Amino acid sequence: MLEALAAYYPQIKDVHVGAVTASGVLFLARGIGVQAGARWAMLKPVRITSYVIDTILLIAAGLLTAILQQYPFVDGWLTAKVLWLLVYIGLGTFALKRGRTPRTRRTCFVAALAVYAFIVSIAIAHDPRGVLSWWGA
Numbered sequence: 001m002l003e004a005l006a007a008y009y010p011q012i013k014d015v016h017v018g019a020v021t022a023s024g025v026l027f028l029a030r031g032i033g034v035q036a037g038a039r040w041a042m043l044k045p046v047r048i049t050s051y052v053i054d055t056i057l058l059i060a061a062g063l064l065t066a067i068l069q070q071y072p073f074v075d076g077w078l079t080a081k082v083l084w085l086l087v088y089i090g091l092g093t094f095a096l097k098r099g100r101t102p103r104t105r106r107t108c109f110v111a112a113l114a115v116y117a118f119i120v121s122i123a124i125a126h127d128p129r130g131v132l133s134w135w136g137a
């Protein structure tokens with residue numbers, strides 16, 4: 001079963017990276033929408049689209065880890081990804097919904113985007129230090 005799936009590793013990775021991109025672009029657009037007071041950003045179809053994209057992202061991620069046999073809480077870079085993902089989700093909910101003031105929502109939005117970029121750098125570096133590892137940190 002896993003061996004059969006392994007043949008599709010490049011395609012599954014494309015799905016993962018495609019979903020990562022779609023998720024980031026949608027979050028960026030919704031965050032800007034919320035900042036501008038636009039109603040569409042929190043409408044049900046938009047929220048559902050976001051859940052669907054993130055579910056695809058995580059299913060593909062799970063398949064990749066199974067094929068690579070590298071797992072969160074075993075391999076440092078994947079542990080870091082999961083932990084930073086939780087931070088990203090937390091900041092994201094404050095940026096879009098839970099932040100009480102526009103200032104809190106704005107701060108959380110910018111911080112969430114920074115965390116997103118950092119997760120991408122962890123993925124590319126295969127290193128929990130992400131972009132910091134490129135400078136030998």
Ligand code: HEM
Nearest residue numbers: 017020061062064065068078081082085116119120123124
């Ligand atoms: C916690 C859930 C996640 C897991 C378990 C996971 C796992 C993986 C795995 C196993 C790969 C394949 C690495 C390779 O073949 O070189 C990968 C690639 C990638 N992931 Fe994730 N991922 C997760 C979430 C995310 C998130 C939230 C982002 C972005 C914010 C992201 C961005 C990327 C990128 C950009 C790549 C491609 C890296 C490259 O081409 O070098 N991942 N991920």
